Amino acid sequence: MACFRWGGVDRRTADPTAFGNAVEPRQPPSPHSGCRVSTGRMPAGESPPLPPGETAPSSPGRLVCVTEVARTKAELATALASLEGTSALVMTMGALHGGHLALVRAAREAADNVVVSIFVNPLQFGPDEDYEAYPRDLAADLALLGTVGVEAVYAPEAAEVYPREPIVRIDPGPVAALLEGKTRPTHFAGVLQVVHKVLNLVRPDMAFFGQKDAQQLALVRTMVADLDMPVEIRAVPIERDVDGLALSSRNSYLSATQRIEALALSQALVLGKDAAAHGLPADGVREVALRYLAEAPGVRLDYLALVDPQTFQEIGPDEGAAPAVRLALLAVAAWVGPTRLIDNMEIELHG
Ligand code: PAF
Numbered sequence: 310m311a312c313f314r315w316g317g318v319d320r321r322t323a324d325p326t327a328f329g330n331a332v333e334p335r336q337p338p339s340p341h342s343g344c345r346v347s348t349g350r351m352p353a354g355e356s357p358p359l360p361p362g363e364t365a366p367s368s369p370g371r372l373v374c375v376t377e378v379a380r381t382k383a384e385l386a387t388a389l390a391s392l393e394g395t396s397a398l399v400m401t402m403g404a405l406h407g408g409h410l411a412l413v414r415a416a417r418e419a420a421d422n423v424v425v426s427i428f429v430n431p432l433q434f435g436p437d438e439d440y441e442a443y444p445r446d447l448a449a450d451l452a453l454l455g456t457v458g459v460e461a462v463y464a465p466e467a468a469e470v471y472p473r474e475p476i477v478r479i480d481p482g483p484v485a486a487l488l489e490g491k492t493r494p495t496h497f498a499g500v501l502q503v504v505h506k507v508l509n510l511v512r513p514d515m516a517f518f519g520q521k522d523a524q525q526l527a528l529v530r531t532m533v534a535d536l537d538m539p540v541e542i543r544a545v546p547i548e549r550d551v552d553g554l555a556l557s558s559r560n561s562y563l564s565a566t567q568r569i570e571a572l573a574l575s576q577a578l579v580l581g582k583d584a585a586a587h588g589l590p591a592d593g594v595r596e597v598a599l600r601y602l603a604e605a606p607g608v609r610l611d612y613l614a615l616v617d618p619q620t621f622q623e624i625g626p627d628e629g630a631a632p633a634v635r636l637a638l639l640a641v642a643a644w645v646g647p648t649r650l651i652d653n654m655e656i657e658l659h660g
Contacts, residue, residue: 388461394421398513403427404444404558408548422460432499515541562648571645573605578654592626611642
């Protein structure tokens with residue numbers, strides 16, 4: 310098993326469109342960091358707070374040694390060279406929560422080794438988005454990973470990933486212009502750029518992505534298929550708090566009131582799903598969910614869409630599924646205060 314040295318937190322202060330610029334000096338580890346050898350669980354009294362919905366592992370699990378982190382491609386290569394057997398990659402931007410842990414657990418069940426990347430990718434943020442504010446706490450992330458166990462962590466700085474502005478770019482194609490792409494036109498190109506790079510570096514047998522970012526998942530699958538990338542992409546269902554809120558790193562931006570207001574997103578999706586189960590056609594489903602969101606206090610809708618889960622094209626107004634059941638994706642994006650949240654639910658349209 311590889312051990313990885315925690316080397317400090319990357320908190321860039323510079324313009325996200327700039328590449329390879331300086332980073333702040335390295336930070337000392339926090340008292341509850343993963344910067345020590347642990348055996349599956351952190352020592353008593355030092356456990357990181359588990360995300361809502363998470364319970365501590367019932368058994369110590371395998372030896373976890375999250376004392377070192379690969380910060381460079383060379384360190385990553387060294388770490389990977391020591392692994393035997395199959396490997397699964399979980400890519401994250403840090404600020405880990407129960408949704409990420411579900412990805413790691415799924416990866417753990419499927420492969421001998423789990424590699425987690427932690428990198429806030431500047432390329433996938435628009436100029437007015439939250440790149441600077443995005444929560445960064447590597448020590449807390451490592452501590453949380455220590456509760457589930459991983460073999461390698463790759464947490465590069467921006468200058469390592471983008472020593473210069475990339476010249477060759479991934480074109481994500483037309484699906485990237487729909488839904489999320491309407492509000493975030495450069496987002497998926499940036500996502501695929503970094504996913505392609507990290508898949509190339511880690512060369513895992515499989516990689517796990519959350520269903521919460523359904524459009525991202527579909528685009529990653531398309532890239533992997535179109536570019537003949539030798540990796541199996543696996544989807545993991547959305548993790549929700551008990552009240553239905555989809556887990557997201559951006560939930561940490563919400564005030565107590567906003568968090569309650571944010572429940573309208575998942576509630577609207579459930580109402581839409583119920584409407585479909587009662588036989589309403591596509592337009593009826595959309596209307597039910599839209600009406601609910603229109604009346605939800607504190608919520609400013611970006612989009613609500615009922616789409617084909619493969620093409621992300623809107624399903625026509627009267628389209629049911631006669632005679633069979635048709636699978637559709639009801640997707641929503643909305644601002645709650647200044648925070649933009651997304652959520653989605655698979656629904657069955659009945660003819
Ligand atoms: O889903 C995310 O957190 C990011 O888009 C990803 C896949 C880690 C790429 O930066």
